[in-house]
Structures are given as C-alpha cells and as structure tokens.
Amino acid sequence: MNRPEIAAPAAGGVFGLHQDRRFSVRIWLVAFLAILSFGIADAVMGTKGHAETRRIALKSGESVELHAVYYILNCKSIMVGLPQIEILEGPQQVTLNIKEGKVLPRSQNCANRVPGGTMHMTAKDVSEPMEAKITYRVKYKIKDGERQIARTYLLSLFP
Secondary structure: OOOOOOOEEEEOOOHHHHHHHHHHHHHHHHHHHHHHHHHHHHHOOOOOOOOOOOHHHHHHHHEEEEEEEEEEEEEEEEEEOOOEEEEEEOOOOOOEEEEEEOOOOHOOOOOOEEEEEEEEEEEEOOOOOOOEEEEEEEEEEEEOOOEEEEEEEEEEEEE
8 A cells, every 4th residue: 555655844844934933033133133222322322312392381471490501521510601592483472591500410410510500481471372482592602612502492372
C-alpha cells in the first residue's frame, strides 16, 4: 500500500513562520527605538513638540502674572538692567509690565534667587467681550550683547 509522504518543514520553520516572526519583531524594535530616540532628543533639547498657545481670560481691571523674567549663566545673573517689552500684535486694552524683584530660576535647578522680575498682563477699558491674540517679545541686555524671546497668548477679554 502506498502511503502519501509528508514533506519536512523548510529550514525557516513551518511555512517560514519563524522567519516572518523574527522579521516582524525586528521591525517593531526598530520603530520603538526610533520613537524613543526622538522623545529623548525632544526632552534633552527642552522643546515641547508642538508650539503651545496659552489661553488667558481677563475681566476689565484684572491682572495676571505670566512668567518670571531673568537671564542666567551657571545660576548667576548676566542681565544688565530690566528687559524691555515690545508688543508686536495685540489689543489696545491690554498692557504688559515687569515688576522688578528677585526670582528663583526653577527650570535650571538653581538654589538661590537672582535679579529679574515677573511679567504681568493687565486688561483695562474693555467695553465688550472680545477674543484676541497678543504676541510680544522681551529684549534682554546681557553682558555680551542682546537676546530676546517671543511669546503668544490667546485672550478672552470681558467687561
């Protein structure tokens, strides 16, 4: 009696499954490492991935503290005087000012306060509700020249 013969599996496993599984794992590993390296680079450079637009709601006559203003190197101030504020775009009902004082540079892990101040935004004479965008830059005079930063906020203003 003739019995049908069963062929032995190929060197790569039954129907090549072992090879496909290894290839699939390799692709996932490469993708994971690529995503991880972008995340680490993003964290090291201090970027936020996407431009973050902050929102603020103010009633007429109200003020809000926005952020600390300072310029340091090795936790020592290299700022000469107070920075200047230049509003590039924004409603006339909003003003910005810096209240001078010592600030603690937390993001640089400094233990002592340094000369600087806090940025404040004030809404005044708002007669009707409005939505607006404000873009400003802060110009720093430091020991070796000038530097600047720019920020944008979306505003909701109310009477």
